[in-house]
Amino acid sequence: MSGLDHVGISVRDFEKSLAFYKEALGALGIKCLMEFEHEGTRHASFGAGEHGFFWVSSGNRTRGEMHIAFTANSRAEVEAFYSVALSVGGSDNGRPGLRPHYHANYYGAFVFDPDGHNVEAVCHART
Numbered sequence: 001m002s003g004l005d006h007v008g009i010s011v012r013d014f015e016k017s018l019a020f021y022k023e024a025l026g027a028l029g030i031k032c033l034m035e036f037e038h039e040g041t042r043h044a045s046f047g048a049g050e051h052g053f054f055w056v057s058s059g060n061r062t063r064g065e066m067h068i069a070f071t072a073n074s075r076a077e078v079e080a081f082y083s084v085a086l087s088v089g090g091s092d093n094g095r096p097g098l099r100p101h102y103h104a105n106y107y108g109a110f111v112f113d114p115d116g117h118n119v120e121a122v123c124h125a126r127t
Helices: 014-026 075-087
Strands: 003-011 031-038 041-048 051-058 067-071 091-098 107-112 118-123
Touching: 003 014, 003 118, 014 031, 014 041, 014 051, 075 091, 075 107, 075 118
Parallel strands: 003 051, 067 118
Antiparallel strands: 003 067, 031 041, 041 051, 091 107, 107 118
């Protein structure tokens, strides 16, 4: 099913924000599922169950501050999203492909929209 997959924000003080969200979201039954560093940026994923739907990342981005990811039903849909987005004014922020640092089946593509926001399509299926 297509829909909203996750949202991410960039924060100035990662440790302070991480502690805040762990406590505040914990009151809602939402837990920190993972923390990692990738290419010098720290990330934390929050969710219920196994799927993280809210991400906190360190540092201010040089483009738009918002990250929005939409669920794709297949890897072909991820590729179509990427192609169409580039054709209508988006710019590349990550070609379609596996992102194993998230999980083994994470297949996503990233584009900047015309205002610089990071928009993603992601498929979590094995193929």
